[in-house]
Amino acid sequence: xxxxxxxxxxxxxxxxxxxxxxxxxxxxxxxxxxxxxxxxxxxxxxxxxxxxxxxxxxxxxxxxxxxxxxxxxxxxxxxxxxxxxxxxxxxxxxxxxxxxxxxxxxxxxxxxxxxxxxxxxxxxxxxxxxxxxxxxxxxxxxxxxxxxxxxxxxxxxxxxxxxxxxxxxxxxxxxxxxxxxxxxxxxxxxxxxxxxxxxxxxxxxxxxxxxxxxxxxxxxxxxxxxxxxxxxxxxxxxxxxxxxxxx
Amino acid sequence: xxxxxxxxxxxxxxxxxxxxxxxxxxxxxxxxxxxxxxxxxxxxxxxxxxxxxxxxxxxxxxxxxxxxxxxxxxxxxxxxxxxxxxxxxxxxxxxxxxxxxxxxxxxxxxxxxxxxxxxxxxxxxxxxxxxxxxxxxxxxxxxxxxxxxxxxxxxxxxxxxxxxxxxxxxxxxxxxxxxxxxxxxxxxxxxxxxxxxxxxxxxxxxxxxxxxxxxxxxxxxxxxxxxxxxxxxxxxxxxxxxxxxxxxxxxxxxxxxxxxxxxxxxxxxxxxxxxxxxxxxxxxxxxxxxxxxxxxxxxxxxxxxxxxxxxxxxxxxxxxxxxxxxxxxxxxxxxxxxxxxxxxxxxxxxxxxxxxxxxxxxx
Numbered sequence: 118x119x120x121x122x123x124x125x126x127x128x129x130x131x132x133x134x135x136x137x138x139x140x141x142x143x144x145x146x147x148x149x150x151x152x153x154x155x156x157x158x159x160x161x162x163x164x165x166x167x168x169x170x171x172x173x174x175x176x177x178x179x180x181x182x183x184x185x186x187x188x189x190x191x192x193x194x195x196x197x198x199x200x201x202x203x204x205x206x207x208x209x210x211x212x213x214x215x216x217x218x219x220x221x222x223x224x225x226x227x228x229x230x231x232x233x234x235x236x237x238x239x240x241x242x243x244x245x246x247x248x249x250x251x252x253x254x255x256x257x258x259x260x261x262x263x264x265x266x267x268x269x270x271x272x273x274x275x276x277x278x279x280x281x282x283x284x285x286x287x288x289x290x291x292x293x294x295x296x297x298x299x300x301x302x303x304x305x306x307x308x309x310x311x312x313x314x315x316x317x318x319x320x321x322x323x324x325x326x327x328x329x330x331x332x333x334x335x336x337x338x339x340x341x342x343x344x345x346x347x348x349x350x351x352x353x354x355x356x357x358x359x360x361x362x363x364x
Numbered sequence: 365x366x367x368x369x370x371x372x373x374x375x376x377x378x379x380x381x382x383x384x385x386x387x388x389x390x391x392x393x394x395x396x397x398x399x400x401x402x403x404x405x406x407x408x409x410x411x412x413x414x415x416x417x418x419x420x421x422x423x424x425x426x427x428x429x430x431x432x433x434x435x436x437x438x439x440x441x442x443x444x445x446x447x448x449x450x451x452x453x454x455x456x457x458x459x460x461x462x463x464x465x466x467x468x469x470x471x472x473x474x475x476x477x478x479x480x481x482x483x484x485x486x487x488x489x490x491x492x493x494x495x496x497x498x499x500x501x502x503x504x505x506x507x508x509x510x511x512x513x514x515x516x517x518x519x520x521x522x523x524x525x526x527x528x529x530x531x532x533x534x535x536x537x538x539x540x541x542x543x544x545x546x547x548x549x550x551x552x553x554x555x556x557x558x559x560x561x562x563x564x565x566x567x568x569x570x571x572x573x574x575x576x577x578x579x580x581x582x583x584x585x586x587x588x589x590x591x592x593x594x595x596x597x598x599x600x601x602x603x604x605x606x607x608x609x610x611x612x613x614x615x616x617x618x619x620x621x622x623x624x625x626x627x628x629x630x631x632x633x634x635x636x637x638x639x640x641x642x643x644x645x646x647x648x649x650x651x652x653x654x655x656x657x658x659x660x661x662x663x664x665x666x667x668x669x670x671x672x673x674x675x676x677x678x679x680x681x682x683x684x685x686x687x688x689x690x691x692x693x694x695x696x697x698x699x700x701x702x703x704x705x706x707x708x709x710x711x712x713x714x715x716x717x718x719x720x721x722x723x724x725x726x727x
Contacts, residue, residue, distance in 0.1 A: 194609030327693025
């Protein structure tokens with residue numbers, strides 16, 4: 118990409134040196150690395166917005182607002198809420214799919230949230246270190262260019278898996294209204310082979326929402342905290358794409 | 365019964381039904397099955413020429429509400445014709461024969477119409493203790509069912525009992541009441557769920573099979589698509605109130621009197637596949653929602669174990685105390701929120717303390 122050419126050659130090898138040096142004294146300058154490519158950032162913010170809309174409208178579908186007065190023809194409150202939910206759901210599905218496709222062509226950071234390297238001992242050692250850091254047992258955090266190992270684990274289990282589950286169950290539920298001849302039913306109707314009564318699918322879809330609420334809480338907190346505590350940019354990285362390491 | 369190659373038509377004419385009424389029935393049936401204009405003629409032709417299909421109607425663990433619904437098939441013609449058009453060779457609840465005489469019919473039909481008769485099952489077999497919780501004719505019902513299913517052309521699972529298990533299969537299901545498709549796995553099974561199913565749906569399914577000599581198209585759950593492909597909610601006459609956001613908030617409130625949507629009162633219309641909102645009950649007079657009560661989802665799997673009929677959100681029992689998804693979610697999210705806040709507080713305190721240390725050291 119154009120950015121990559123214009124950028125000074127900050128490779129990861131010299132960053133590894135900084136990371137190793139993190140516990141020690143000063144590093145020179147403020148190195149930056151290009152981590153999140155534009156499609157990753159766009160998907161991040163579109164999905165974030167879609168998820169927020171989905172949570173609010175989804176909650177209102179399960180627990181509707183107080184009754185609207187007047188003739189039924191004079192209002193379409195529930196209709197608009199459901200439309201917004203379905204529209205946001207399809208936006209999320211499209212951008213989540215785009216994000217998966219980007220994992221194949223993007224840099225290796227773009228693949229991080231789709232797997233956990235369970236077989237690597239070093240990975241789990243680093244997860245343990247991160248847990249100790251969050252448990253206030255480590256004085257200094259390690260620095261990582263992309264997600265730290267604990268964050269990667271959380272992203273995969275808390276976000277990727279749950280969002281995929283929500284998209285699948287969401288489309289299955291949507292297919293109920295679209296009818297059994299719709300493409301939604303053909304693609305996602307198998308959900309009802311697992312749970313024949315869609316009442317159960319509603320319940321699990323609802324629980325999935327709460328799981329994502331928990332994820333978002335932790336995600337936002339961890340991003341802000343790391344931004345302050347671990348001397349590397351986190352929040353602005355998702356806007357500019359660059360990770361800056363401070364002294 | 366059904367020994368000669370008697371057609372439906374000759375039987376019903378003998379019973380005094382006019383040709384005009386017969387054709388009216390054919391048209392009505394064609395319409396209710398959603399078939400084209402030529403179908404009525406084809407139905408009439410089939411009923412006039414085809415030999416009657418023998419039907420064996422067995423009763424396992426059940427309450428007989430399916431039979432009660434069936435015999436009330438609203439249009440009198442439907443009732444008359446159906447009870448004549450199929451050769452109902454055996455139905456221990458309503459047949460004249462009893463005891464040894466009745467049981468002999470089973471053997472006779474099985475031998476004579478091997479692979480040609482339809483086995484209609486109302487209720488289900490309990491499997492616990494070797495099936496001794498339902499003894500029929502001196503034998504466990506499950507054995508009788510298996511024997512008769514062996515030579516049947518197809519099996520109709522009447523109602524929620526035969527299709528899903530129903531209340532006798534409610535947790536902890538002490539008799540291990542089991543739906544038919546879990547016991548008989550080598551025969552085509554049509555599920556006609558409902559507690560009971562709608563009379564016209566029952567007669568419609570039977571008419572389809574006898575007319576076309578094949579099973580109707582079934583959906584993923586084995587239910588006839590023609591009656592179970594849409595939710596109550598999709599065709600509910602109160603749907604405009606749902607879309608407008610007009611709900612009954614409490615029983616007997618103004619909204620209830622105005623006939624608003626019963627969604628908040630726990631109506632299971634949005635998750636229930638059945639034809640109540642189109643076919644309705646008692647000859648199209650009404651159906652539960654029209655009478656001001658939400659749908660309880662009686663044609664759905666496990667409807668008996670999903671908490672109150674009057675709650676919007678399903679009760680989740682896995683957490684010891686009964687809670688719905690929102691309550692579980694709010695407690696969990698609240699805990700996470702509190703943990704995050706506490707963590708942030710500790711972080712802040714630690715950081716302040718560290719900074720003070722640093723400053724002191726600098727001096």
